Amino acid sequence: MTAFTDGLMTDRSVFVAGGTSGINLGIAKRFAQLGAKVAVAGRNPEKAKAAAEAIGEGALGLSTDVRDYDATRAAMEQAADAFGPLDVVVSGAAGNFLAPALGMSANAFKTVVDIDLIGTFNVFRGCYDLLRRPGASLIAITAGQAVNATPMQAHACAAKAGINQLIRVLAMEWGPDVRVNGISPGPISGTEGMARLAPDDSTREAHYARIPLKRWGEIAEVAEAAVFLSSDSAAYISGTILDVDGGSQLGDATRNSPAKGLA
Numbered sequence: 001m002t003a004f005t006d007g008l009m010t011d012r013s014v015f016v017a018g019g020t021s022g023i024n025l026g027i028a029k030r031f032a033q034l035g036a037k038v039a040v041a042g043r044n045p046e047k048a049k050a051a052a053e054a055i056g057e058g059a060l061g062l063s064t065d066v067r068d069y070d071a072t073r074a075a076m077e078q079a080a081d082a083f084g085p086l087d088v089v090v091s092g093a094a095g096n097f098l099a100p101a102l103g104m105s106a107n108a109f110k111t112v113v114d115i116d117l118i119g120t121f122n123v124f125r126g127c128y129d130l131l132r133r134p135g136a137s138l139i140a141i142t143a144g145q146a147v148n149a150t151p152m153q154a155h156a157c158a159a160k161a162g163i164n165q166l167i168r169v170l171a172m173e174w175g176p177d178v179r180v181n182g183i184s185p186g187p188i189s190g191t192e193g194m195a196r197l198a199p200d201d202s203t204r205e206a207h208y209a210r211i212p213l214k215r216w217g218e219i220a221e222v223a224e225a226a227v228f229l230s231s232d233s234a235a236y237i238s239g240t241i242l243d244v245d246g247g248s249q250l251g252d253a254t255r256n257s258p259a260k261g262l263a
């Protein structure tokens, strides 16, 4: 299923914030398979260590909370010291839970905005002078909530919408030297995110029906998009948000059935 050949990322150094599980760990593993030197970071040091072992020899598992600018900067410095200037930085740390706005304290709302949006600013602002310039690729992991208002997701909608604009502004400000893009995954199988957002069979089945491709995505499919955006094939792509979502952004595919009947 891949168009990429072994060695495509040889000698590139990659830092994945929130890369210790799920989609982001899948991205980190894929870069390592293609020859990159990879560091992942999350809050839990044991989880980070296990992730590095799963990625393979030479990978670094670092501990930071992306809400803490200095600690996050220190983790990225550690990666750059070990591997050289950073070619790829992925900002994917996130927190989420289902709750109506009236069921969220101010701190609950702020917590998700702090991790997702402020965390992405901290990662990107903190890495700038550690990047290989020109040539570096920054990727923020956003979500459909950025553009689709979603009940029970006020915090994530606000945070991811902010990330989408941050991507665009940084792509403009840093354009000559650095490309800045986003990936917006749809529902991805086997992830913590979907365990939280679609916890039961009936919610999952309703999700499948609404997606034009009628299935959830795979972690590997998101990882391929991250490799593409960081490859020389994407050298003229900046400020874009690539939906890897089976067409979910187009709307509810169950509403297409009358039109399909006319075909």
Ligand code: NAP
Residues within 6 Å of the ligand: 017, 018, 019, 020, 021, 022, 023, 024, 041, 042, 043, 044, 045, 047, 064, 065, 066, 067, 091, 092, 093, 094, 095, 115, 141, 142, 143, 144, 184, 185, 186, 187, 188, 189, 191, 192, 193, 194
């Ligand atoms: P996940 O497995 O829970 O991954 C989250 C990662 O972020 C973990 O490595 C976690 O490690 C780390 N993290 C959380 N809070 C952090 C903090 N404050 N500082 C540093 N690291 C932190 O989640 P996932 O479901 O794979 O989602 C990954 C990304 O994809 C997120 O940005 C999410 O919004 C996005 N996304 C997911 C889906 C989906 O279907 N799952 C769909 C659309 C978008 P620690 O807990 O050790 O910190």
Ligand code: COA
Residues within 6 Å of the ligand: 094, 095, 096, 097, 098, 099, 103, 104, 105, 106, 107, 108, 109, 111, 112, 192, 193, 196
């Ligand atoms: N409903 C309403 N409020 C909730 C909640 C829920 N399900 N879960 C947490 N909160 C509130 C807490 O009560 C707290 O508010 P308070 O201080 O007013 O009581 C606030 O959110 C922060 O919770 P806390 O547990 O202290 O935050 P944390 O920084 O330790 O953890 C979370 C952050 C809450 C986002 C946690 O779920 C997490 O670590 N998630 C990472 C993994 C993840 O979400 N993966 C999916 C990515 S899409």
